[in-house]
Amino acid sequence: MYSSVRHALITSTALVLALPASALAQAAPAGEDSRQVGIGYAAEDANAQPSSVGTGARGNEAIVVTARRRQESAQDVPIAISVIGGEHIDNTGAFNVGRLQQLTPTLQYYSSNPRNTSLTIRGIGAPFGLTNDGFEQGVGIYVDDVYYARVASSTFDFLDVAQIEVLRGPQGTLYGKNTTAGAINITSRQPTFEMEGRAEVSAGNLGFRQAKAAISGPLSDRVAARLAISTTGRRGTIYNTATDRWINEQDNLGLRGQLLFRPNDDLDITLSGDHSRQDPDCCGSVLVRTGATQRPLNRQYEALAAAQGYVVSSRDPFDRRTDVDAQLNAGNKIGGAALRAKWNVGGGTLTSVTAWRFWDWQPANDRDFTGLPITTLSQNPSQQDQYTQELRYNYSGEKLDFVLGLFGFHQKVRTQGTEQLGSAASRWLLNPGNVAAGSNGCGTSASNRLACDPSVLAGVTAYNDIRLDNTSAALFGQVSWKPTHRLTVQPGFRVNYDKKKGLYERVVFDGAGNPVLFRDPLTGAPITDMRVAAQRDQLTPQRLEPRYSDWNFSYDLNVNYKVSPDLLAYVAYAKSFKSGGVNLNGVPNDAAGNPLIAVGAIQPESINHYEAGLKAQFLNRRGILNLALFRTDIEDFQALVNSGAVSTTRGYLANAEKVRTQGVEAEFSFRPSDRITVYANGAYTDATYREFAGAPCPPELSGGTAASGLQVPGAAGTPGGLSPQSCDISGSRLPGVSKWSFSFGAEYNRPANLLGQSGELYLGYDGNARSRFSSNPSPSAYTWVGGYSLSNFRLGFRSEAGFDVFGWIRNAFDENYFELLSVAPGSTGLISGQPGDPRTWGGTIKYDF
Known part of the structure; x- marks a missing residue:
């Protein structure tokens, strides 16, 4: 869709590459203030040696971060933090957060589409599964001090990034309730009073093309501006035989502008705006395997497919072929504006950040994952506006540093959904009892006749109206007291108020346009017709107005000691929380069709976190070794519960009793000479449900008749067996967590001359590895990756x-x-998946001036 824009951008970027630096540099007046950035931001030297991933090391220079809301050396910050320089992001093709997980072992990213995206650190942060608008993420994303409430923003290209800091462990004191697992702190390059620019063009196989450009300089002696633009396109990696198209493509376009006003040396006022859009043909999956469930054998995938003459396009997932027949789309727009003021006053810095952000989501999905007309329409377009205001004061003294601040947040989400079932839905989804062999899945009973009558479910349509109004306010502070020049005691606190008001309403109509109801609207009598009951079971009418409000108090204490100028030891404790929420994907109904109000709202998570670490530099600071040992105990962990039906509950949130994650992390970088850089980062993470007795059952224990009373559920994968109503998964591993994960790399360079230019040849390598992980909220033999x-x-x-x-x-x-x-959905035993990228290759030309 944006090919003409993209071609123009690539052409203009190529022209920038061709311009000599001297021609552009003439725009900067002689004697102009050459500071690279505003108050509180570090300058980046474009010609400096490449940084190491994790520690951020660049030679023996200090790595400057803003993890504690002030500018300081990363090795002096007594928390676990991974630092990735902007140039390493460019060199490794890590152009969004999804790629960033290959560089930071304890960051995990999962996405079936931009809305259904989750980020976790150390195994926690977000329930694994379909996104529910009514809860908070546990990993906060911040760009230039602005909080991004929607995790969908992580799917966009990074725009003109100078540095990324991944803060591990609870950061609630300074970053808020949405950071119980950690935070991603992204700093973009800032406007400069010296003319500078950068341009980059890449091309590769699969039709990959990417272009980036940025230019910055003075508009007057007090005003500077910066403009950055980025575009990425690539052919999809999965071929859809139903539409004769490649799907899951990349089609991104982003723009950011900044205007800096510096009336004097003590005040910086920056106005920024950004807009990004995606329009890919996305997102589909491939058949990976089938597994036996407790549904009757003739109602499981293999029998159902054979009965309808359906043959999937490929049973080898790495053929990368699918035949999904519903419309696919992942149209996505995100952007906003921010006004940031930094004023050096009273021996400290007063910072105000006012921001507005929007998110516009236009999706279309194939929820049955097959080429049959089962779910023919599934889309929940959504619009969000958020407003934030932060005011904080940072003071640094000889014996005492402190941060004191206020934060306000308001979010409005409006979603309009449509789901429709097709002509194959009855046969595929309805679950009568066992029938005689050779009957082709149809028998003489009433329930079997329903399952074999396409008109029962064909055309049944649900319309969803989903709304959320979310308001939050907080007072926070942190003090660093230095009783000696080596010892620092750092307590912090945050008082937070949350209020959430939600609406979930679904109205359902049959194929003839008649409303599907639980009760007769005239008499109030229950409707017991089997056709209507079957329709209600698949697309359930419901209205729910959940509410949640509460105060929370969190605090932490960090004690750190400088054993020597190059060795820092610290211990930390944090009592944190993740805000309670409301269910906005629907909840189960009782026998009379009334929603279970009790599960409309979920309790906040209560977190106790313990950590100890060492940060060491050695060999004249050419080497860095950082270690962290951690344990996090969570009560009332917010987990996803899914019934397995198509839309009875798309997945609602519930509280697991107890969860624990613990482990050890190490980051190492070494530059033995100016010619060689090596790094290695690793993590061992043991993340488990310590107590979760009422968990959803895995597919091998689903689909049969629900056991009741003294009935004993059947063995896993026994067709026609009794299924437990819930499962006890205490002791099981949390989803999405690898016990072992690593990233590592090296670069070697040597002086050289090429085409009359002096410089250096270099060879770089970056690798990552991770052990297996569960890809289902309740561990299943079928979903280990x-x-x-x-x-x-x-x-x-x-x-x-x-x-x-x-x-x-x-x-x-x-x-x-x-x-x-x-x-x-439907307990048929079908497991689908998203293969990772195959081998890709290409070339890049960059120019910085």
């Missing part, structure tokens, strides 16, 4: 004049792996 390892190489030449030309290959050994596995 096997461990894998990926290797990326780059070979290039960077000149002293600012040119960088390199070729790259990612997933060099063409590893077959899955990013995500999903259980198809």
Whole structure:
């Protein structure tokens, strides 16, 4: 859709590459203030040596971060923090948060589409499964001090990023209730009073093309501006035989502008705005396997497919072929504006950040994961507006530093959904009892006749109206007291108020346009007609207005000691929480068709976190080794519960009694000479449900007649057996968490001359590996994703004049792996998945001036 814009951008970027730096530099008046950025932000030297992933090390220079809302060396910050420089993001192709997980072992990213995206750190942060608007994420995303409430923002391209900090562990004191697992703190390059720019063009296989450009400089002696633009496009990686198209493509376009006003040396006022849009043909999956459930055998996938003469396009998931027949779309727009003021006053810095952000989501999905007309329409377009205001004061003294602040947040979400069933829905979804062999799945009983009558479900349509108004306010502070020059005691607190008001309303009509109801609207008598009951069971009418409001108090204490100038030891404790929420995807109904109000709202998570760590530099600071040991105990963990039906409950939230995650992390970087850089980061994470007795059952224990009373459920995967109403998964591993994860890499360079340019040749390698993980809220034998390892190489030449030309290959050994596995609705035993990217290769030309 944006091909003409993209071609124009690539052309203009190429022209910028061709311009000599001297011609552009003439725009900066002689003697102009050459500070690179505003108050509180570190400058970036475009010609500096590449940084190491994790520690951020660049030679023996200090790595400056703003993790504690002030500018300081990363090795002086007594928390676990991974630092990734902007140039390493560009070099490794990590152009969004999804790619960032390959560089930071304890960050996990899962996405079946932009809305259904989750981020976790150390195994916690968001329920695994379909997104519910009524709860908070546990990993906060911040860009230039602005909180991004929608995790969908993580699917967009990074725009002109200077540095990313991944803060691990609860950050509630300074970053808020939405950071119980950690925070991603992104700093973009700021306007400058010295003319500078950068441009980059990449091209590769699968039709990959990417262009980035940024230019910054003075408009007057007090005003500077910066403009950045980025576009990414790539052919899809899955071929859809139903539409004769490649799907799951990339089609991103982003723009950011900033205007800096500096009336004096003590005050910076920055106005910024950004807009990003995606319009890919996305998102589909492939058949991975089938597994036996407790549904009658003739109602499971293999028998149902055979009865309707359906043959899937491929049973090898790495053929990358699918035949999903419903419309696919992942239209996505996000953007906003912010006004940030930083004023040096009273020996400290007063910062005000006022921001508005929007998100517009236009989806279409195939929820049955097959080429049959089962669910023919599934879409929940959504619009969000959010407003935030933060005011904080930072003071630094010889014995005492402190931060004191206020934060306000309001969010409005409006969603309008439509779901429709097709002509194959009755046969596929309705679940009568066993029938005689050879009957082709149809028998003489009333329930069997329903299952074999397409008109029962064909055309049944649900219309959803989903609304959320979410308001939050907080007072927070943190003090760093230094009784000696080596010892620092750092307590912090946050008082938070939350109020959520929700609406979930679904009205359902049959194929003839008649309303599907539980009771007769005239007499009030229950409607017992079997056809209507079957329709209600698949698309359930419901109205629910959940509410939640509460005060919460969180606090932490960090004690750190400088054993030597290059060795810092710390211990920390945090009492934190994640706000309660409301269910906005529907909840189960009782026998009379009334929603279970008791599960409309969920309790907040209560978190106790313990951590100890060491941060060391050695060999004249050419080497860095950081270690962290952690344990997090959570009560009332917010987990996803899904009944397995198509839309009876799309997935609602409930509280698991207890969860624990614990482990150890290490980050190492070493630069033995100016020619060699190596890094290695690793994590061991043991994340388990300590107590979860009422959990949803995995597919192998689903689909049969619900056991009641003294009935004993059947063995897993026994067709026609009794299914437990819930399962006790205490002791099981949390979904999406690999016990072992690693990232590692190296770069070697040597002086060289190329085409009359002096510079250096370099060879770089970046790899990552992770052990297997569960891809279902309740562990299932069918949904373990096997461990894998990926290797990326780059070979290039960077000149002293600012040119960088390199070729790259990612997933060099063409590893077959899955990013995500999903259980198809209906307990048919179908498991679908999203294969990770195959081997890709290409080249990049960059120019900085």
